Structure formats: structure tokens, C-alpha cells
Amino acid sequence: MSSFYSEDILEHSKYPSNFGTLEHATCSHEEHNPLCGDRVRIDLMIEGDTVQDIRFSGKGCAISMASASMLTEAIKGQSVAAAHAFSKDDLLELIGIPLQHNPVRLKCALLSLKALKVGLYAAGSVGEE
Amino acid sequence: MPPFLGGGSMISVVELDHSSYADIPQRFEAGTPAIGEAIGLGAAVDFLSAVGMDAIHEHEQYLTGYALERLSEIDGVTIYGPPTTHERGAAVSFALQGVHPHDIAAVLDEQGIAVRAGHHCAQPLHRLLDVSATVRASFYLYNTPEEIDRLADGLIHVRRLFG
Numbered sequence: 001m002s003s004f005y006s007e008d009i010l011e012h013s014k015y016p017s018n019f020g021t022l023e024h025a026t027c028s029h030e031e032h033n034p035l036c037g038d039r040v041r042i043d044l045m046i047e048g049d050t051v052q053d054i055r056f057s058g059k060g061c062a063i064s065m066a067s068a069s070m071l072t073e074a075i076k077g078q079s080v081a082a083a084h085a086f087s088k089d090d091l092l093e094l095i096g097i098p099l100q101h102n103p104v105r106l107k108c109a110l111l112s113l114k115a116l117k118v119g120l121y122a123a124g125s126v127g128e129e
Numbered sequence: 130m131p132p133f134l135g136g137g138s139m140i141s142v143v144e145l146d147h148s149s150y151a152d153i154p155q156r157f158e159a160g161t162p163a164i165g166e167a168i169g170l171g172a173a174v175d176f177l178s179a180v181g182m183d184a185i186h187e188h189e190q191y192l193t194g195y196a197l198e199r200l201s202e203i204d205g206v207t208i209y210g211p212p213t214t215h216e217r218g219a220a221v222s223f224a225l226q227g228v229h230p231h232d233i234a235a236v237l238d239e240q241g242i243a244v245r246a247g248h249h250c251a252q253p254l255h256r257l258l259d260v261s262a263t264v265r266a267s268f269y270l271y272n273t274p275e276e277i278d279r280l281a282d283g284l285i286h287v288r289r290l291f292g
Contacts, residue, residue: 004235005290014291036231036247037261059261061229062291105235 004097004105005062012066017073020055029119030058031111038064038108042072042115046123051075051083056115061108063095068112070094075116084120088113136160185270189219192268192277196221199281205288209263220267222249225284228291230262236287237264242280 022028022043030041038060045053054076056068071091075083091113092099099106132139132150136159141149150156177185194214200206205226211217225233234246245265248255255262266280 003239005232010290036229037255038229061231063232105231108231 006097009062009066009095009097012069013062016056016065016069018055018069018076019057021057022053022055025055027119027123029115029122031115031118033060033064033107033111035104035107036061038111040064040068040112040115042068042112042119044116044119044123046080049079049081051078051080054116056112060111063097063099063105064108064111067091067095067109071112071116080120080123083116086113086116130156132156132159134159138162180270188270189268190214192272192274193217193219193221195274196266196268196277196280199277200284203281203284203288206284209258219269220265222263222265224260224263225288228287230264232291233264233284233287236290237280237283240279240283240286242276242283244280 021041022045024045025043026046028041028043030039032039038058040056040058040060043055043057044051054072056072058065058068071086071094074090074094075086078086088110091110095109099109130153134157139151139156139159141151197208197213200208200221200223203225207224207226209222209224224230230246234244237244245267247262249263249265268277
């Protein structure tokens with residue numbers, strides 16, 4: 001009966017993958033949603049051209065937590081280029097719930113992606129220096 | 130003070146090279162006045178006066194007391210504010226352990242129950258209470274005790290879904 005809270009979303013929010021922090025992260029970045037107080041931090045361990053490890057931590061609604069969990073699963077072990085290319089639509093497809101007409105919850109769903117993207121750019125600028 | 134908006138009833142005399150404006154307050158009320166709203170307000174006042182403000186207050190107090198009773202029976206529910214209807218308006222803010230308020234509101238919404246989730250224009254208070262947000266149900270003269278039963282059932286469903 002619940003269109004937002006699919007089995008998948010509920011499972012990921014109850015038992016998230018890659019939850020935690022990395023002690024020797026190449027970079028980490030935290031994003032906030034001031035509207036609802038959600039926060040998601042993404043830690044990245046980049047070796048060469050590969051996202052060797054990724055963890056997320058934070059606090060938020062089921063959708064923001066499940067989306068972060070799914071995102072880390074998709075990004076772990078990928079190339080940095082693939083992580084850069086991973087889009088909003090890619091993530092929404094993974095989440096698989098109708099968020100197009102719900103801008104407020106869309107923000108929850110994309111919070112982790114924003115943290116990843118900003119983190120990646122920060123890592124890029126560190127690498128170039 | 131010049132008008133900020135042009136339109137009907139804000140003008141006095143229009144010449145080819147200049148105009149003069151109506152006196153204040155007409156000068157600032159360009160266009161069709163809120164006639165429907167004024168008539169609607171009158172009808173609302175008539176309606177509320179016929180029901181009686183004391184009767185409305187009594188009904189609100191009854192619903193609020195019943196909501197406090199029903200919600201406090203649910204495991205994991207924390208009610209914020211006074212524990213009784215004394216010094217309390219017809220609104221009850223609460224949290225359900227382990228479930229984010231926006232998730233609670235979304236699942237209740239899918240069951241046809243409208244509540245508000247968030248800071249309710251009281252961010253400093255939420256910071257003091259050390260909660261990220263709360264859910265708030267509010268009642269008025271058109272609400273019924275059966276609706277509070279539905280809210281309680283809805284919360285039990287939420288707890289089961291996220292449990």
C-alpha cells in the first residue's frame with residue numbers, strides 16, 4: 001500500500017550498507033538539509049583511479065538513509081570517472097520510487113549524491129595541487 | 130509616498146503628461162478589492178458565532194485530551210508540551226522512536242491523515258529538546274474522536290512498517 005516505502009527502501013534504511021566512517025579517508029564531505037535537519041557525510045578512499053572504499057554516516061529520514069546506502073553500493077570499486085559521471089537520474093533509478101512530483105523528498109533522496117559530488121571535487125583539487 | 134502598483138481605484142486625475150493619485154489608503158490598493166474574502170469573513174464570523182466560541186473551545190479541549198490519551202498508549206511515542214489539556218492549544222506535537230518525523234507524516238498521508246512534520250516555526254525549541262523535528266496533529270471544530278482513533282491506528286501501522 002505504501003508507494004514511498006518499498007521493501008527495498010525499508011531494508012536499506014534499517015540495515016544500511018557501508019554505514020560508518022573511514023579513518024584514513026582521502027576526502028570526506030558532509031551535506032545538510034536545513035529544512036528537515038538531515039545530514040549525510042560521505043567518506044571516500046581513492047587509490048589511483050579507483051574509489052577503493054566509501055562509507056556514509058549521518059542521520060535522516062528513511063529515504064535519505066536508503067538512498068545513501070544504495071549510492072555507496074553503486075560507487076564502491078568504481079573508477080573515479082564513473083563516480084563523477086554517476087547522475088541524479090542514475091540514483092533515482094536505483095531508488096525506484098516516484099519522487100518526481102515530490103520536490104521536498106527529492107532533496108532527501110539526493111542529499112548523499114550531493115555529498116559525494118562535492119567530496120569528489122574536493123579530492124580532485126587535492127590531487128592536482 | 131508613491132504607489133507601488135498601478136490599477137483600478139488608485140488614481141485621482143489622469144492628464145496626458147502626469148497623473149495624481151488617490152488618497153491613502155486607496156493609493157496602495159490597486160485593482161479589485163478582496164470582496165469575496167470580505168464576504169467570506171463575514172459568513173465565517175456568523176457561522177462561528179452561531180456555533181459559539183465556548184462550544185468550539187470545549188470540543189477542541191475534548192479532542193486534545195482524547196488525543197493525549199490515545200497517543201500516550203502507543204509504545205515509543207513521546208509527546209511534547211503539557212501532559213494535560215491545561216494550558217495547551219488544540220495541537221499535539223510528538224515523536225515516534227526510531228522513525229523520522231517526515232517518514233511518519235508521509236506514511237500517515239498515504240492513509241489519508243494530514244499532519245505536519247518539521248520544526249513548526251520553532252527551530253530553537255527543537256534544538257533545546259534535542260530533536261531534529263517533530264510531528265504535529267492539530268484539531269478544530271470539524272474533527273471527530275473517530276479521526277483520532279484513525280491517527281492512533283495509523284501510528285501503530287507506521288511503527289510496524291519501520292519496526
